[in-house]
Amino acid sequence: MRRLGDWLDRRTGIRGLLSEALDEPIPGGASFAYVFGSGLLFLFLSQVITGVFLVLYYVPSADHAHTTVAYIVKEVSSGSFVRSLHVYGSSAIIIVLILHIGQTILFGSYKEYRELLWLSGCVLMALMLAMAFTGYLLPWDQKAYFATAVSTNIFAMPLVGSWFKQFVRGGNELGTLTISRFFVAHVFLLPATIFAFVGAHVFLFRKVGAAGPPRTRTTRASTSFYPRQVLMDTVFTAALILALGALAWRLPTELGPEANAADTRFLPRPEWYYVPMFQWLKYWEGQRAIIGIFVIPLLIALLFAGLPFLDRGSERRPWRRPFTVGSFAALMLALVALGMTSYAEDRRDPAVTRQLDAQREAMRVFMSQPFEPQESARSLRGTNAALAALSNPLVAHGRTIFEAQSCDVCHGVDGHGTDSAPSLVGAAGRHPNGELSRVIRMPTAKMVDSGMQPLDIPDDDLAALTAYVAGLK
């Protein structure tokens, strides 16, 4: 073991790296107040892992998205559990993110050369919210479809016009291109950017060092990250794993019926962390909407991101910074109040309650039904081609010859190909100007090698057969 360690260390310098990572000094000693960053990192990695596994079965297209998610949930072993981990993981990230930000603001940990650390964290929060937004659409069930239909309308801002909304949606309406765009953002662009910013965030954190408790003169000495803080981080992470695992196991997330744009009665309700914003937008109508949708959130975001530039004193004790701490508390309270108002309004309106109950019931019914495999387009195409063939007598005659000469035996029903011979669809394009009938009668050496036999039939039959083969779709 020791020799293996020496061998590795000689080549990688791993001991130096480990001690660099583990011996980071924590001013004032380890504390459970500092566990949220590690918790977020763990949750993000858990999302990456479960996400990669989900793509093993998921297909990002309007035709298949819902079927493949239903397949994951209803048929694949542990599929419902893995998807539930992913869905609950996104909520857990928002919760731990709020705790992480709350701790940073309460302790004033954004001070003293930590402006860039704070800003990189702000970018990470925006990216995480974008992850939640793009991921929500992907199952393509009713609530995913309608929630995204409503929320993408926000992108049609004055000045910018509706082109930005069309850019996000990949068209005027939600459709298969929207899924492609959201999928690429959710699976490639956003995670790659998050990795980069996590790297920057951790680097900046290590560069400037842990902030420690708010008191300037602390009685407790500084200790290293390992072992006490590592242990606390591990305990918190274990608690997260247990909570997520228990939820995913006992209360798996559900999937609703497939998106149906024609359903005019569906009431979209966003995921809980977007409910305050959803409620907020209700208060802004007509011309003034731009203030509520755009101006006020932008101002709050700018104030939030600019915090280390605005609150620059060296004082870190929360009770000496009532304005900053109070503003953050007020913002949180306002969000909670908006969220609770939204739920209360829904409960007060019997029509809304009835519709929401009906939607829950539809989801329950869908979940109780067995998985229905999707009929492949290929088998449908065969039927269409067969129908088309019958409409033209020459082609119909060609088809009987195709079968009588056992062409179908190798080239498959309707010439769609089998393991023994290629598809004949598009053969006329590959053999233009009458060459098609020549190669049917006298195949090339290469064709003969792979099993095609010369065909000795009357010219009329050959013409019919050629017409049939040329018309294959």
Next chain:
Amino acid sequence: MADDSVTTLRDPQPRRSFLAGLLALGTTAVGALLAIPLARFTLDPLWRTTTEVLWSDAGPAGDFSALTVPLKVQLAIEQRDGWRKVLSERAVYVLKGADGRTRVLSAVCPHLGCSIAWNDEKGQFVCPCHNGTFAVDGTLVSGPPPRGMDELDARIEEGRLKIRYQYFRQLVPTKEVLA
């Protein structure tokens, strides 16, 4: 020195190694626990290979009662391909056995999987790829195939001929079902 980093720390050494061991054990255990559902998730298609083979309908049994030569029938079979179902057609030959029983032969050549054609003039089955020939009852006459044509399970159910379409391993002298 390997223990440079350790000696600089204030914590007593035995406690540190004990904690390190505990952490390693804990993370390994949790990792293994989480790996179970992910492994089940990934390996799912492996224990799906034994999907039951469905019986396909070939038409009214009366259509096949007076056969003198093998009749080629396009059988519509439904197969599961992951989350989709593929309806495809497979050629089979329905014929009357010596005992008057209805028999069904697969058109897939047991040699390399080409599709066998019935040749009326010769009164034999001929595989177009490598000229394997089979008698009217499907037994091997000549050519490279290692065995005769494969018989499929068939039964009459409510007056209709039902066929259980299966694939068999090629290039072996005995008939082995492929899942």
